[in-house]
Amino acid sequence: MGFINVKKKEVQIKIVYYGPGRGGKTTNLDYINKKYKQRIKTEMVSIKTHGDRTLFFDFLPVDIGKIHGFDIKIQLYTVPGQVKYNATRKLVLKGVDGIVFVADLQRERRDSNIKSLEQMKENLLTHNKDAFKIPLVLQYNKIDLKDQGIPLLSVEEMEQDLNSELKVPYFVGSALTGDSVVETLKKIISMTLISFRKELQ
Amino acid sequence: MMHGAEIIKELKAAILAIEWEITDEAMDNLTRAIESLQKRWAGKKPLLVCLQVLGTLGQYIKKSRERAHQDAINLLPVVFATLETVVTDDVMDNGRKIVLVRETVEKYNRLKTELAKPRKTVAREVFHSSVAERVREAAPAAPGKSPIRDILDQKEDQAVDGAFNAIFQEMVGDDRRGAPGQKAPAPVPPAMPSAAPQAGPDAKEVVLARVDDEEFPEADSLLDDFFSESGLDFSMAEVKAEPVMRAAEETVEVDLGRIEVKREDVAERGRPVSEVEEEEVSLVKLERIIHAMRAALGKSLLTDLAEEIASLRSQYPNHLSVLLFLEFIASLGRHLDEHGDVARDLSLNMLETFYDRLSHALFTMQPQKNLLASHLDTINDYVTWQALVAGELAEARTVAAPAPVQEMAEEMSAGMLAAVRGVVQREVAELRRELLQLIKQR
Ligand SMILES: Nc1nc2c(ncn2[C@@H]2O[C@H](COP(=O)(O)OP(=O)(O)O)[C@@H](O)[C@H]2O)c(=O)[nH]1
Numbered sequence: 001m002g003f004i005n006v007k008k009k010e011v012q013i014k015i016v017y018y019g020p021g022r023g024g025k026t027t028n029l030d031y032i033n034k035k036y037k038q039r040i041k042t043e044m045v046s047i048k049t050h051g052d053r054t055l056f057f058d059f060l061p062v063d064i065g066k067i068h069g070f071d072i073k074i075q076l077y078t079v080p081g082q083v084k085y086n087a088t089r090k091l092v093l094k095g096v097d098g099i100v101f102v103a104d105l106q107r108e109r110r111d112s113n114i115k116s117l118e119q120m121k122e123n124l125l126t127h128n129k130d131a132f133k134i135p136l137v138l139q140y141n142k143i144d145l146k147d148q149g150i151p152l153l154s155v156e157e158m159e160q161d162l163n164s165e166l167k168v169p170y171f172v173g174s175a176l177t178g179d180s181v182v183e184t185l186k187k188i189i190s191m192t193l194i195s196f197r198k199e200l201q
Numbered sequence: 202m203m204h205g206a207e208i209i210k211e212l213k214a215a216i217l218a219i220e221w222e223i224t225d226e227a228m229d230n231l232t233r234a235i236e237s238l239q240k241r242w243a244g245k246k247p248l249l250v251c252l253q254v255l256g257t258l259g260q261y262i263k264k265s266r267e268r269a270h271q272d273a274i275n276l277l278p279v280v281f282a283t284l285e286t287v288v289t290d291d292v293m294d295n296g297r298k299i300v301l302v303r304e305t306v307e308k309y310n311r312l313k314t315e316l317a318k319p320r321k322t323v324a325r326e327v328f329h330s331s332v333a334e335r336v337r338e339a340a341p342a343a344p345g346k347s348p349i350r351d352i353l354d355q356k357e358d359q360a361v362d363g364a365f366n367a368i369f370q371e372m373v374g375d376d377r378r379g380a381p382g383q384k385a386p387a388p389v390p391p392a393m394p395s396a397a398p399q400a401g402p403d404a405k406e407v408v409l410a411r412v413d414d415e416e417f418p419e420a421d422s423l424l425d426d427f428f429s430e431s432g433l434d435f436s437m438a439e440v441k442a443e444p445v446m447r448a449a450e451e452t453v454e455v456d457l458g459r460i461e462v463k464r465e466d467v468a469e470r471g472r473p474v475s476e477v478e479e480e481e482v483s484l485v486k487l488e489r490i491i492h493a494m495r496a497a498l499g500k501s502l503l504t505d506l507a508e509e510i511a512s513l514r515s516q517y518p519n520h521l522s523v524l525l526f527l528e529f530i531a532s533l534g535r536h537l538d539e540h541g542d543v544a545r546d547l548s549l550n551m552l553e554t555f556y557d558r559l560s561h562a563l564f565t566m567q568p569q570k571n572l573l574a575s576h577l578d579t580i581n582d583y584v585t586w587q588a589l590v591a592g593e594l595a596e597a598r599t600v601a602a603p604a605p606v607q608e609m610a611e612e613m614s615a616g617m618l619a620a621v622r623g624v625v626q627r628e629v630a631e632l633r634r635e636l637l638q639l640i641k642q643r
């Protein structure tokens with residue numbers, strides 16, 4: 001559920017980067033933050049702890065401009081990867097409008113990708129959301145490792161593992177070099193904005 | 202012929218999956234991978250030994266799940282690393298490889314001895330049969346959820362929820378806040394967690410659904426504009442040259458405990474990217490010291506330990522749970538410093554166990570009751586350890602000064618006692634409150 005405030009002429013959209021730990025979610029946000037820092041104007045925030053609880057996620061607000069007079073405010077979040085932080089993952093998904101699932105191309109992370117996606121689907125269900133309905137984009141990350149001779153999964157394998165049923169757009173890229181990072185983000189924002197289209201006209 | 206790395210890739214995947222999460226499926230994959238390799242390597246003793254150790258550890262972990270000893274879970278990748286070296290390292294000679302396997306098996310044997318030790322001592326019995334056990338009974342770890350478990354989970358979520366709310370309001374404020382000269386404050390995040398009130402009375406919710414075959418040219422051109430390359434003073438070289446610094450100076454880290462915004466220490470990040478841990482916490486140094494002690498115990502490490510404990514104490518002056526664990530860890534450190542030869546392995550194991558529990562207590566989102574059990578276990582283990590060490594010290598009369606024996610027996614320092622009392626009181630009160638609530642709901 002995105003928010004549209006007709007009086008303030010403002011739209012708020014929440015995008016969450018989800019995926020296995022160390023897959024490159026934070027690196028995606030870092031890249032965006034660094035590259036567009038003059039345009040973003042706000043600061044990236046990493047939330048670490050609260051007393052004896054840990055709430056790990058990154059938060060980057062980006063105001064991209066106006067459509068039909070409406071300010072479009074995008075909030076980017078990442079979730080923590082570690083198993084024990086599922087409570088935080090669930091919470092960050094609350095009220096999500098669009099998801100970028102960052103999968104790791106390294107062959108040895110194959111199971112982690114699959115598990116994480118499954119868990120994402122489950123976590124969405126607890127918020128009455130459906131992975132088959134929500135705007136979703138996959139990013140197959142760390143393609144740069146190919147040059148280092150590290151065994152990677154093929155795009156066909158990734159598609160088979162993760163996208164055979166979802167059938168959503170995917171991007172092969174590298175958060176480290178910035179390959180496809182912007183394309184991925186543009187795609188997910190565009191997909192969520194399409195859902196707002198009627199409201200904005 | 203298949204390459205070594207290729208042969209063990211399934212096993213590797215299984216081990217990594219377990220690192221991610223212990224599930225039946227992950228454990229079954231491990232068993233399967235081991236069985237297939239056992240056939241392939243028939244007759245190759247060192248390889249089979251490694252497989253056997255992996256198999257036994259796997260079975261133990263599968264059986265005991267989250268109750269599995271952390272050392273067992275930690276040992277799994279260590280054994281695998283040995284196996285991987287033996288299989289894939291073309292440079293290392295066979296003699297060295299056999300030594301490596303032997304050392305690994307030795308680690309396993311030590312763990313086995315540790316695990317086989319009678320868990321029930323007198324002191325332990327007292328605790329277990331009383332509070333800790335009852336707490337466990339009240340909320341069994343079984344998959345079928347108990348009402349208490351539900352409530353605790355709920356409470357946990359609410360607590361986290363509340364924290365989010367408070368933090369976001371404090372942190373991002375509303376559009377008008379923000380001191381002059383500061384960067385524009387971030388907008389209030391929507392829908393996190395109680396979206397509607399934050400979005401204001403004029404806000405309207407829009408349920409977003411995926412629309413595959415529509416276009417929104419205005420949106421796309423806005424995105425093209427915003428993300429266009431022109432006018433950016435940004436080059437890829439910059440990113441590559443200082444990957445760790447990337448955005449570090451742009452990042453504001455918030456310690457939610459105190460809700461104050463502080464700039465991230467850029468210098469701190471000056472490490473190789475590969476070493477950047479995901480959930481970096483301030484126990485990193487303590488952990489490093491404790492692990493190093495296992496490898497080579499020395500005076501300087503013990504000094505480091507004492508210093509790090511002092512620094513942690515001052516960082517968490519009000520965190521009773523942390524203080525409690527630190528007391529015990531400090532005491533073990535002092536013992537190793539003064540009588541490093543007495544009950545050395547046991548003390549080192551204890552140190553690691555306490556550290557694990559501390560890190561869990563500090564960074565877990567576990568409900569209160571688990572922390573209580575963990576504190577009681579620790580007090581208990583400490584008392585047991587202390588009795589044992591005092592006994593050994595008394596026996597080994599070679600120790601010149603008799604004084605420590607006396608001191609040891611009573612060495613539950615004032616600080617320790619205060620910490621224990623505080624923690625237990627607080628937790629018991631909390632549990633009582635929860636129970637009363639539960640009773641009322643009935
Ligand atoms: N080679 C390579 N490393 C990456 C890439 N993306 C992330 N990493 C590295 O992977 C590690 C984990 O990345 P991070 O963004 O923290 O993962 P997160 O847990 O998903 O947030 C870091 O050391 C990154 O530098 C990538 O595209 N290529």
Ligand SMILES: [Mg+2]
Pocket residue numbers: 025026027078079080081479
């Ligand atoms: Mg991250």
